[in-house]
Amino acid sequence: MDEQTIEAYSTGASRFAAEWRDQPPPADMYALLLRYFAPGGKTADIGCGSGRDVAWLNEHGFPAVGYDAAEGLLEQAATAFPSLVFKRDALPALDSIGAQTYDNVLCETVLMHLPAEEVPRACARLFDILRPGGTLYLSWRVTESVSTRDGAGRLYAEFDAARVREGLGDMTLLLDTETVNLSSGKRVHRLIARRR
Template identity: 55%
Template sequence: MDRDTLTAYDAAAAAFARDWHEQPPPTDLQALVRRFFVPGLTADVGCGSGREVAWLAANGFPARGFDASDGLLAEARLRYPDLSFAHAELPDLTGIAPASFDNVLCETVIMHLPHEAIAPAVRRLLDVVRPAGVLYLSWRVTPNDDLRDAHGRLYAAFDANLVRAELATAELMLDEEVVSASSGKTIHRIVARKTR
């Protein structure tokens, strides 16, 4: 994780959590989960304040949330004390065993990584999916050059082929660039089934 981005999330975790929970619900993401995810244990990597973990758990997908920000994890535990949240950071995801989840959700996280960490992060996300399980991966699209927002968060600019190359052994079921129903930002999202 980019250190300045992590510092920004930790420093203003309550404000970020409030903003996310006040956004419109991510109905497009929810529709894709219902369409593509298989029954079983689901990880939300980069779970933030836990909004998607709560939705997953309430809609038939037992879920665990993971995040690199201890501040955001504290917000998630405060909002959802009955759900499971733990510290894990891309690209390593230390503490998460290979092939341990039927589904993995990673919504708009990898653009916060330094360029050299993006490919290893995608490989590791697929690694924690069980065979025949599903990975949903999205990132905010930044044209041209990397940028930082007013909080200091990194938005890396990179070609989607970097991600596709790391998913070459998987079956791509969705690969599109859209405007998020929740944030209103342009995102690229891929849904892949692990074939082995």
């Protein structure tokens, strides 16, 4: 994970958490999770931010743990949702998570914060933590032409979707599309895949 991005999220955690709270709920993403995730399946939210989606997952029958690289965001999540579980870990390594641990893995708009050369390794690790038959929901913000940083210093890496698929191994693609995220209004690429 890009260290400058982690630092930006940690130091600006309260501002980012408030921004995400004020956005409309990502109803389009939630509909896809309800359609594709295994009900009752052990679930990980990789890059959980302020915990909003971990709370939704737990409320909708997907017992979930949230993971994030930014201590400040984890503090925001733990404060907002004290009964839920949040842990510190980061792509591409996810050192604290064993192989084949989860039935469902959500990784919403995180990949673009990795240097482009780390994307295949990160995707391979997301694949690794899934159990056979498990489902991965993966999305990233589409960056046009060149990698850039925003005003807060967050990295938005440019990479092709083929680089993502390269890391996914023997998975069955269920969805592979670009769309506008209804919550953020940003263009995202969404990929849903099932481990064989």
